[in-house]
Amino acid sequence: MNKIEFVALGYCSNDHLCRIPEIPVDSKIEMTEHMIQGGGPAGDAAVGAARLGLSTAFVTSLGDDLDGKLILSDFAAEGVNTSAIQVRQGGSSPIAYGWITPDGKRSVAWTKNNLELLKADEIPSELIRNAKMLHLDGHHPDAAVAAAKVAKDAGTLINLDAGTFTPRIDELLDLADILICSEFFARKWSGENNLEKALVKLKTLGAKVTGVTAGSEGSMLITDSMEILRCPAFNNLPVVDSTGAGDAYHCGFGVRYLETDDLQECMRFASAFAGIKCGKLGGRAGLPSRKVVDEFLKNN
Numbered sequence: 001m002n003k004i005e006f007v008a009l010g011y012c013s014n015d016h017l018c019r020i021p022e023i024p025v026d027s028k029i030e031m032t033e034h035m036i037q038g039g040g041p042a043g044d045a046a047v048g049a050a051r052l053g054l055s056t057a058f059v060t061s062l063g064d065d066l067d068g069k070l071i072l073s074d075f076a077a078e079g080v081n082t083s084a085i086q087v088r089q090g091g092s093s094p095i096a097y098g099w100i101t102p103d104g105k106r107s108v109a110w111t112k113n114n115l116e117l118l119k120a121d122e123i124p125s126e127l128i129r130n131a132k133m134l135h136l137d138g139h140h141p142d143a144a145v146a147a148a149k150v151a152k153d154a155g156t157l158i159n160l161d162a163g164t165f166t167p168r169i170d171e172l173l174d175l176a177d178i179l180i181c182s183e184f185f186a187r188k189w190s191g192e193n194n195l196e197k198a199l200v201k202l203k204t205l206g207a208k209v210t211g212v213t214a215g216s217e218g219s220m221l222i223t224d225s226m227e228i229l230r231c232p233a234f235n236n237l238p239v240v241d242s243t244g245a246g247d248a249y250h251c252g253f254g255v256r257y258l259e260t261d262d263l264q265e266c267m268r269f270a271s272a273f274a275g276i277k278c279g280k281l282g283g284r285a286g287l288p289s290r291k292v293v294d295e296f297l298k299n300n
Contacts, residue, residue, distance in 0.1 A: 004081055006049040006255070007128055009059040009118070009147050010042025010137035010161075013094035013110060014067040017243070017282050023099050023107055038074040039096055039283045041137035041161050041247045047078045048251035048273070048287045049135075057081035057127055059147070060140065061118045063091030074284075084124035091115050104239035104278060120146035129154040132258055135251070136176075138166035148175040159254040160207075163246055165189075178257060179207035180219075180250055186212045195220060196228055209263065211253075213246050219271065221263055231267035234275040234300060244283020248274040252293075272296050 019033040038047070046058040058080050062068035064087050071093060075082050096110035118140040125147075128134055134151040136144050136158065145168050151158050152175055160176035162169070162185050173179060173189075181202065183195060190198035195212055199222040203210045211221035218232040252273030256266045272293050280286030288296075 003130055004055050004057045004127055005132045005258075006046070006054045006056045006135065007059060007124070007131045007133070008042040008046035008049070008056070008135040009123070009140065009144055010040065010135075011094065011112075011139035012038060012040035012043025012058065012060055012062075012071055013096045014070050015039035015096045015098060015282060017098045017100065017241075019100045019102075019241075019281060022101060033281055035281050035285065036070070037282045037284050038071050039244065040094070041163060041244075041250075042135060042139065043071075043075075044244050044247040044283045044287065045135045045137075045161070045251035045254075046075070046080050047284055048248055049255055050078050050080050051287050052252070052255045052273075052290045052293070054255060055081075057084060057124070057131075059084040059118065059124060059143070061086040061088055061091075061115060061122075063088050063093040063113065063115055065092050067095055068093035084127060086118060086122050088116050098243055098282075100241045100243065100281060104242045106241060106243050108243070117141075118143035123147045123150065125150045128156055131156050133157045133159055133254055135159045135161070135254060136172060137161045138164065138169050138172060141166055141168040141172075144168070145171050145175075148172055157254075157258070159250065159257075161247065161250040173205050176205070176207045178209040178254060179205060180209070180211040180213060180253060182246055183212055183214045199228065200226070209257065211267075213249050215242070215245070219249065219267055221267060223263070229264055229267065231264065231271050233271055236300065237275045237279060239278045240286075241281045242278055245274045245278055247283055248277040248287060268297065269293065272300070
């Protein structure tokens with residue numbers, strides 16, 4: 001087996017997705033498209049990194065049910081190493097249902113199905129020590145903190161997708177090398193509605209990279225000299241479904257950061273990766289290859 005460069009640890013699910021003209025309330029409506037595919041922030045990041053050319057592994061816990069088997073099959077088809085995934089006998093795997101409207105917006109209902117979370121002593125420490133990057137989404141908190149400490153000691157870069165408030169998230173914030181938050185997270189954590197002020201507060205955590213994503217408004221980073229860098233979202237791309245756009249951005253930024261310390265270039269690459277993703281239904285189906293992203297950026 002080749003050395004794993006990118007290890008993602010966190011949440012993944014089997015997603016049942018449909019496109020509909022509008023979301024009905026106490027009514028019925030015919031779907032225009034339906035698809036079942038793997039999803040979840042860290043799970044999507046693992047697949048995204050693989051499509052961008054990195055050797056990748058994913059770490060989580062799953063049930064031994066049909067959904068778990070489909071999740072494992074999806075990862076195998078993408079070349080993602082699943083040797084560190086813990087399969088719980090008799091357990092039910094996480095699932096999600098998503099409804100996507102013509103403007104690309106979505107509503108999602110999800111469940112972990114009370115599946116036993118990954119434990120701290122179940123993490124693949126050697127895999128993490130030898131990787132270039134550990135990608136975390138805050139889920140499986142005990143395992144995530146343990147993995148981050150192993151990565152920190154080994155010099156493996158820690159890329160934290162801070163999208164939601166999960167248990168022990170404060171510990172992960174302190175350990176992160178790349179800390180890019182959703183605008184929701186940034187505002188709630190900082191108590192600041194203004195994203196620039198929120199970034200200033202987030203910068204005190206000491207990450208090498210501190211930023212925030214703001215959907216169609218693009219993204220922002222704050223430098224060590226307290227300069228605010230901005231990157232608009234690409235508005236010339238078709239939007240079918242925005243599900244997983246943030247997951248894609250975090251993945252794309254992390255992969256490009258392994259290649260260059262040009263933060264503006266990392267933002268631009270991540271924006272393209274996320275924008276192209278939105279052209280297909282679901283968080284994973286539209287994740288592009290490296291060739292597609294590079295060709296797009298040559299002309300945009």
